[in-house]
Amino acid sequence: MNLEPVNLTQALSSFDDVYSPRIVTRMNDYDVRIAHAKGEHLWHVHSDTDEFFLVLDGHLDIAIRDTDGSEHTVTLGQGDVYVVPKGTEHKPASAAGADILMFEPAQTLTTGDWHEGEVPAHVDSTTGHDL
Amino acid sequence: MNLEPVNLTQALSSFDDVYSPRIVTRMNDYDVRIAHAKGEHLWHVHSDTDEFFLVLDGHLDIAIRDTDGSEHTVTLGQGDVYVVPKGTEHKPASAAGADILMFEPAQTLTTGDWHEGEVPAHVDSTTGHDL
Numbered sequence: 719m720n721l722e723p724v725n726l727t728q729a730l731s732s733f734d735d736v737y738s739p740r741i742v743t744r745m746n747d748y749d750v751r752i753a754h755a756k757g758e759h760l761w762h763v764h765s766d767t768d769e770f771f772l773v774l775d776g777h778l779d780i781a782i783r784d785t786d787g788s789e790h791t792v793t794l795g796q797g798d799v800y801v802v803p804k805g806t807e808h809k810p811a812s813a814a815g816a817d818i819l820m821f822e823p824a825q826t827l828t829t830g831d832w833h834e835g836e837v838p839a840h841v842d843s844t845t846g847h848d849l
Numbered sequence: 850m851n852l853e854p855v856n857l858t859q860a861l862s863s864f865d866d867v868y869s870p871r872i873v874t875r876m877n878d879y880d881v882r883i884a885h886a887k888g889e890h891l892w893h894v895h896s897d898t899d900e901f902f903l904v905l906d907g908h909l910d911i912a913i914r915d916t917d918g919s920e921h922t923v924t925l926g927q928g929d930v931y932v933v934p935k936g937t938e939h940k941p942a943s944a945a946g947a948d949i950l951m952f953e954p955a956q957t958l959t960t961g962d963w964h965e966g967e968v969p970a971h972v973d974s975t976t977g978h979d980l
Contacts, residue, residue, distance in 0.1 A: 723923060723931040726903075745899035745932045745952060748879070768876035772857075772950075774928075792854060800854045801876045819903075821876060821952055 726752060726774060729849055730817050738842035739820065739828060740849045751820045751846050755812040759841055762808070762830030769802045769822050776816030783807035807834075857883060857905060860980055861948050869973035870951065870959060871980045882951045882977050886943040890972055893939070893961030900933045900953050907947030914938035938965075 724742050730752055733740060737759055739751035755778055771778065773794045780792045780802065794800055794816075802808045829843040837843050855873050861883055864871060868890055870882035886909055902909065904925045911923045911933065925931055925947075933939045960974040968974050 721932075721934070723925055723929045725926075726928045726930060742930055743901070743932050745901045746935075746954070748952070750901060750930060750952070770874070770876040770881060794854055795856075797857045798854045799857060799873055799881065801852075801874050803852070804877075821879070821881070823877070 736840050739846045741846040747824050748821055749824050749846055753818055755816040755818055757840055759810040761834035763832045765805055765831040767823050768804050772799045772819040774817040778816040779811045781809040867971050870977045872977040878955050880955050880977055884949055886947040886949055888971055890941040892965035894963045896936055896962040898954050899935050903930045903950040905948040909947040910942045912940040
């Protein structure tokens with residue numbers, strides 16, 4: 719846990735990597751993570767946990783694959799929050815770029831318990847990095 | 850859980866009550882809550898959980914009472930995040946007002962497992978209200 723306040727704007731400006739979350743602080747057994755989003759992430763699933771998103775800047779599209787195989791996209795702008803339910807296949811993407819905040823259990827892998835295809839070079843498969 | 854995105858600015862404008870958190874969404878067994886802060890909350894403790902704060906607008910002061918009885922204040926501005934460790938006596942306050950987001954286990958009481966003195970009329974002792 720970080721015992722000092724952290725300013726999200728400063729924290730976001732301290733790194734440039736895309737889809738490579740930094741752990742801003744921890745509470746109980748959860749991480750608060752921030753990331754830059756740009757381009758397409760990949761389809762993946764977190765089998766055992768929901769995942770919370772808050773868009774701090776820009777726009778984030780989260781493609782959702784329903785249990786019947788159909789897909790729809792949730793479009794999030796600045797100040798929008800959204801929870802991807804556990805077990806739901808999803809793929810974040812951002813054409814113009816976004817800064818996002820996520821809550822999720824510590825050790826949650828960015829590419830999930832399952833992912834579709836190869837992990838692209840611009841996506842970091844990680845449980846998060848310290849600031 | 851709210852399966853639709855929620856815009857925090859719109860959600861905050863949907864109520865005026867001070868220190869009366871609304872549950873924006875849930876993830877796993879946690880609430881994401883938003884509140885307006887104005888004036889002094891009261892000294893209280895959450896014995897079993899950390900409490901995450903993000904200041905969305907304005908300034909929030911969190912007075913912290915250390916185990917030796919000494920007190921200090923953590924001052925948070927827009928975009929600042931801070932975690933009050935479990936078991937820590939604390940008292941939020943905002944002279945000019947603030948809008949805040951909190952992350953904490955569902956059923957966490959705003960006035961904690963212990964609080965000092967009477968609950969003031971402008972503080973809602975609640976586990977959060979739906980939007």
